Amino acid sequence: MYDDPDRNRDRYTPDERTVYLGPWEVVGSEQRRVLWPCSYQNELLEHYLPSDIPSEIHPHTLHSRHRQYHDPSDMERYLTFPEPHRIRYTTDEGVCIHDQYIPVRYEFTTVEGSLQFQGDLRRRDMINYFDVDVAWTNVHGRTDSFGKVKGIGAIQRLKMWRDRYTTFHSISILANKTDGQYREYDVHIFEGELRGRDDRAKQVRLNVRGRRGSAATDENPQRRPSFAQRLRPRVRSAGHAGQANPEPPSPSQTSVDIRYLSLQFSNYRRFLEAWLYAHSSDREFQGVPFPPNHFELPSSQASELSSPEPYRSLDTVPEPDDQDGSG
Numbered sequence: 001m002y003d004d005p006d007r008n009r010d011r012y013t014p015d016e017r018t019v020y021l022g023p024w025e026v027v028g029s030e031q032r033r034v035l036w037p038c039s040y041q042n043e044l045l046e047h048y049l050p051s052d053i054p055s056e057i058h059p060h061t062l063h064s065r066h067r068q069y070h071d072p073s074d075m076e077r078y079l080t081f082p083e084p085h086r087i088r089y090t091t092d093e094g095v096c097i098h099d100q101y102i103p104v105r106y107e108f109t110t111v112e113g114s115l116q117f118q119g120d121l122r123r124r125d126m127i128n129y130f131d132v133d134v135a136w137t138n139v140h141g142r143t144d145s146f147g148k149v150k151g152i153g154a155i156q157r158l159k160m161w162r163d164r165y166t167t168f169h170s171i172s173i174l175a176n177k178t179d180g181q182y183r184e185y186d187v188h189i190f191e192g193e194l195r196g197r198d199d200r201a202k203q204v205r206l207n208v209r210g211r212r213g214s215a216a217t218d219e220n221p222q223r224r225p226s227f228a229q230r231l232r233p234r235v236r237s238a239g240h241a242g243q244a245n246p247e248p249p250s251p252s253q254t255s256v257d258i259r260y261l262s263l264q265f266s267n268y269r270r271f272l273e274a275w276l277y278a279h280s281s282d283r284e285f286q287g288v289p290f291p292p293n294h295f296e297l298p299s300s301q302a303s304e305l306s307s308p309e310p311y312r313s314l315d316t317v318p319e320p321d322d323q324d325g326s327g
C-alpha cells in the first residue's frame with residue numbers, strides 16, 4: 001500500500017492489490033485500527049491492529065544489507081508486519097469489497113512519514129535505528145554447537161524508542177533465529193556502563209542490572225524504577241492530551257529472563273552515542289510525577305506570551321523641549 005497517489009507500481013502478483021492512501025488516523029482503544037481514506041472515489045481502508053496494547057505492535061524494517069546501494073535510512077520507507085493483519089476495504093457507498101487477514105506492506109514516500117506512522121501505532125517515537133549483524137544472550141549463544149552463527153536474531157534492524165507518555169526509552173529487535181517474535185527491553189534495566197565492549201569487532205554487551213547469575217538485585221533502591229514510576233508522565237503536551245491512560249506493561253517490562261544482551265553492529269559508533277544519551281536520560285529523571293491533566297509550554301513559546309494588562313509596560317516616549325510648549 002502506498003501513501004502517494006502519483007506513484008506507479010512496477011510489478012505485482014495476482015494476489016496483490018495496490019492501494020493509494022491519504023492521511024491516516026489511528027482510532028479506538030479496545031479495537032484499535034488505522035483509518036486510511038483512499039485517493040480514488042472516497043473509498044476507505046481500515047487496518048485492524050492485532051493487539052489493543054500499542055507496544056505489542058511492531059512495524060518491521062529490513063537491514064540495510066538488503067539494499068546495499070541505497071541510504072540505510074531509506075529502508076524505513078518500507079514497512080511490513082510479522083503476522084497477517086485484518087484489512088477491510090469499503091466503497092464510498094459503504095459496500096465492503098474486501099475483509100480478510102492478509103500480509104500487509106506499506107511503502108511511504110518519505111522516511112519522516114514512516115517514522116510518524118510507526119510512532120502513532122506504538123505510541124512510542126522511534127528516535128534511532130541500528131543495523132545489527134547478530135544479537136545473542138546468555139540463554140541463546142552467538143553460535144550453535146556446530147559453530148554456526150545463530151543467536152536470537154541475525155541481519156536485523158534494532159530500533160530505539162521513546163514512550164510518548166513516560167518518555168522512557170526501549171530497544172526492540174526481531175528474534176528471527178528463535179521464535180520469530182520481537183524482543184523489546186527497557187533501556188533502564190541495563191547497566192549504563194558498557195563493560196563488554198569490543199571496538200574492533202563492533203560488539204557491545206548490555207548487562208542487566210542486578211543480574212549476576214541470580215535474580216537478586218544489588219542496585220540502589222532509589223534508582224530502581226518501580227512500576228508506579230514507569231507510568232508517570234514527565235512532560236505532557238497538548239498534542240497527546242487524549243492519551244492520558246497508560247498501557248499495561250509489556251512482558252519485557254515485567255520480567256527479564258536474561259543476564260545480558262550482546263549486539264554486533266554494522267555501525268557501532270552511532271549506537272554508543274545514542275545509548276549513553278538514552279540511559280542517562282532515563283536514570284537521571286527522579287522528579288515528582290505531573291498530574292494527569294498537566295500541561296507545559298516550551299520556554300520559547302512561553303516567552304512570546306504577552307503580559308497581563310495591569311503589568312504591561314508602556315513604550316518610552318521622549319519628553320518635549322520646554323520651548324516647544326511656549327506660545
